[in-house]
Amino acid sequence: MFSCNEKISVRQLQALVILYVFGAGVTVLPRRAAEAAGRDGWFVVILSAALAMLCVYVIASLAAIFPGEGFVDYSSKILSKPIGVLLGLGLFAKIIISSAMELRIFSEIVQQTMLAETPRTVVCALMLGAGVYAALCGYEVRGRIAEILLFITAPLTLVFFLLAAADADFSNLMPVMVFADACELIRGSVTVGMSFTGIELCLLVFPYINASEGGQAAAIRPALVKTAGLIGAAMVMATVIATAKFGAADLREQQWPVLELMDAIEFPGSFIERQDAIVMVFWISSVFAVMNAGIFFSALLLKDIFKKEWRGVYIAVSGALILGLAMLPRSEAQVYEIQKYIFYTFGAAYMIIIPLLIIIAAKLRKSEADVGSSHRGRTGREK
Amino acid sequence: MAALMLLSGCWDKTELENRAYVNTIGIDSTRGRFTVTVEFPRLESKKEKTGERFARAETAETVRAAMRKIDGSSDKKMYYGHTEAIVLGSGLFENEGMFRETMDALLRGREVGRNVIMLSSKVDARTIIESETEDIDCLGTFITDYYGNNPPDKPARDLQGLITGLRAGDSALIPEIRLEGGTYRLGGAAVIKGGRLVGWLDDKRVRGCVWITGGAGTSGGGRGMAVTAGVGDSGENETRGTLDVTGSRREISFYDNNGWPVCEISLDIRGSVEEYAFQSEVPELEAGGICCRGEVRSPAISALGSAFETEIEEDIGAAFDWLTANKADALGFGEIMRKRFYGLYMRYIGNWEEAFANMTLQTNIRVDIASVGAVK
Numbered sequence: 044m045f046s047c048n049e050k051i052s053v054r055q056l057q058a059l060v061i062l063y064v065f066g067a068g069v070t071v072l073p074r075r076a077a078e079a080a081g082r083d084g085w086f087v088v089i090l091s092a093a094l095a096m097l098c099v100y101v102i103a104s105l106a107a108i109f110p111g112e113g114f115v116d117y118s119s120k121i122l123s124k125p126i127g128v129l130l131g132l133g134l135f136a137k138i139i140i141s142s143a144m145e146l147r148i149f150s151e152i153v154q155q156t157m158l159a160e161t162p163r164t165v166v167c168a169l170m171l172g173a174g175v176y177a178a179l180c181g182y183e184v185r186g187r188i189a190e191i192l193l194f195i196t197a198p199l200t201l202v203f204f205l206l207a208a209a210d211a212d213f214s215n216l217m218p219v220m221v222f223a224d225a226c227e228l229i230r231g232s233v234t235v236g237m238s239f240t241g242i243e244l245c246l247l248v249f250p251y252i253n254a255s256e257g258g259q260a261a262a263i264r265p266a267l268v269k270t271a272g273l274i275g276a277a278m279v280m281a282t283v284i285a286t287a288k289f290g291a292a293d294l295r296e297q298q299w300p301v302l303e304l305m306d307a308i309e310f311p312g313s314f315i316e317r318q319d320a321i322v323m324v325f326w327i328s329s330v331f332a333v334m335n336a337g338i339f340f341s342a343l344l345l346k347d348i349f350k351k352e353w354r355g356v357y358i359a360v361s362g363a364l365i366l367g368l369a370m371l372p373r374s375e376a377q378v379y380e381i382q383k384y385i386f387y388t389f390g391a392a393y394m395i396i397i398p399l400l401i402i403i404a405a406k407l408r409k410s411e412a413d414v415g416s417s418h419r420g421r422t423g424r425e426k
Numbered sequence: 427m428a429a430l431m432l433l434s435g436c437w438d439k440t441e442l443e444n445r446a447y448v449n450t451i452g453i454d455s456t457r458g459r460f461t462v463t464v465e466f467p468r469l470e471s472k473k474e475k476t477g478e479r480f481a482r483a484e485t486a487e488t489v490r491a492a493m494r495k496i497d498g499s500s501d502k503k504m505y506y507g508h509t510e511a512i513v514l515g516s517g518l519f520e521n522e523g524m525f526r527e528t529m530d531a532l533l534r535g536r537e538v539g540r541n542v543i544m545l546s547s548k549v550d551a552r553t554i555i556e557s558e559t560e561d562i563d564c565l566g567t568f569i570t571d572y573y574g575n576n577p578p579d580k581p582a583r584d585l586q587g588l589i590t591g592l593r594a595g596d597s598a599l600i601p602e603i604r605l606e607g608g609t610y611r612l613g614g615a616a617v618i619k620g621g622r623l624v625g626w627l628d629d630k631r632v633r634g635c636v637w638i639t640g641g642a643g644t645s646g647g648g649r650g651m652a653v654t655a656g657v658g659d660s661g662e663n664e665t666r667g668t669l670d671v672t673g674s675r676r677e678i679s680f681y682d683n684n685g686w687p688v689c690e691i692s693l694d695i696r697g698s699v700e701e702y703a704f705q706s707e708v709p710e711l712e713a714g715g716i717c718c719r720g721e722v723r724s725p726a727i728s729a730l731g732s733a734f735e736t737e738i739e740e741d742i743g744a745a746f747d748w749l750t751a752n753k754a755d756a757l758g759f760g761e762i763m764r765k766r767f768y769g770l771y772m773r774y775i776g777n778w779e780e781a782f783a784n785m786t787l788q789t790n791i792r793v794d795i796a797s798v799g800a801v802k
Contacts, residue, residue, distance in 0.1 A: 158437065158438040160438045161437040161438050165437075214762075214765045214766070215765075217766060217768075218765060218766075218768040221768060289590075290593065290594070292593045293590065303540065306540065306541075307539075307540050307541055307586060
């Protein structure tokens, strides 16, 4: 493993996905869930998690059809080269914009909770610099960092969630499913699905998984589905505890409910004043994972599109684009609007629609090829 | 080492002497404007308590603007992250809009945490904060310590609890602070409904509220509520005892009776009585032992238990009658019904205020005296 800088184990992949998806999505998830279905928001999160598991299953199935090949390569093979390149560029744009918005939210939270005087550009550039460095070091380094970060931050975060649960009023979740309208719940689960955005990056990871460690696409599929399920379970837990603590009406108006949740924990003796710092640690680790993944994969896509080995240039271009785009929105509200727009267009498309279309196209191509070869065989015999 | 040297000197360095750590905030209404008073300790000043206070007050159109003005009037930067308590002056409760604006400012501003203790005052909050007392230098710290070291018969209410109460039923209790004889007293509470003051609860009614909400068990300082009652003829022959509550379990249920709700409160109280005055009436105690009500079935202890039950029932009745008479569901009966008796709640949903006003109470209180006469 140490001799190969571009291959990661399945466990490292799981750690990367958990950091990337959970950390980035959880800060605002309870608010989105409460907006979608009030006190039944947790149920909407369960539906969203099921959708995320389905998306991961479809993406892993697609990778199993083209083992060892990159996204641009196999989509060019199946849908023609121009469409393949176009899809690659679309995914590049999606990753760059999503990473930029995540970076902007990061700088907003850091400014409002910790570094009020530090210029936003400096906060963004420092985080981006760390991401660029990790991306330059290669995929395996990212995998190992993710494992270490998850090992440090996940248990602490879990303990703090449990402490928050001890003080929560779970009757705030009652009555359960009284206003449940199936259409509303499904619509809500799609909206809340925004918090699972990022799983589309799984489209790009398969060539980097060490096949000697059970990394065949078919073997990775259950591991990825389990990871999506684990993230979903953690998100349901966060939503249930936040709803129990604040009530759905209050949650709808909170900017970052999970940070508020941590802040509201009462320690006997009050020897820790800023419990929200613990979640911040997990969340900053996640933003770091988001940044280095965004830079790494966007550079990778540029390499697949242009077929030139200019990795350093691609990373520099991606980093500059992310920093520039992060500075553009006028306010945090605009950032959320952009995120919503990206999710409903590019996000949903790359999470499920495009992988499904490529699978269908691949099946059709295969059956055409089968018919063609059998037809050619029959004609040959007749001759 | 390089990181330590470089990272400590960026834009957000904090010098302790350049910050004023706000300990208490007072908010008043002054002719349609907000007066905000902040109290902060002088870190560099003195070692002994003198009762001297450091406070600043400013008036402006909004709470935030007043806070900004305070910032601008000081050579230090005000830091609200360690605020312990907020006192709301009575003037705020006379103006619904101003009360709601205050709550909104506290809720949306990131400066003040949600676990800050909320208090009300019959006089201006500024008067409360600026008054010099004998031995209290920081009011907020005094209030936190008070609630931390005292039994729950004077319950604390934090900003989160207040917001939750107001959101659920548009009514809430805010514990009262007052100045008596040069020192602070906590007790009683303001009842707010629809952003306005409905009235003030006395200590007995506040106690009743604590019994109803089930918070009578052990809390601050390891002590629960205490209730005193007497048996025998009143006067010299009356034997009085105090029950120290160690645990309480409350159940609330509702049912309909002739179109109006009935609230049934079951309360199991456990506690101990430590007076020795019953010694002559209980043989086990006479022999120097400790006994339990259940084991001994002494008529004196049973009678005392019944007296405690009556006393608690009176407290609950007083609070309940006051709240229903004023149509102020400050303890969230409607919310409990909505959560746990949703079908029944739906019957009154369009007319909850009237339903609450006509709600009747049925109590089922059981006091279990776990021990009597323990000698240290």
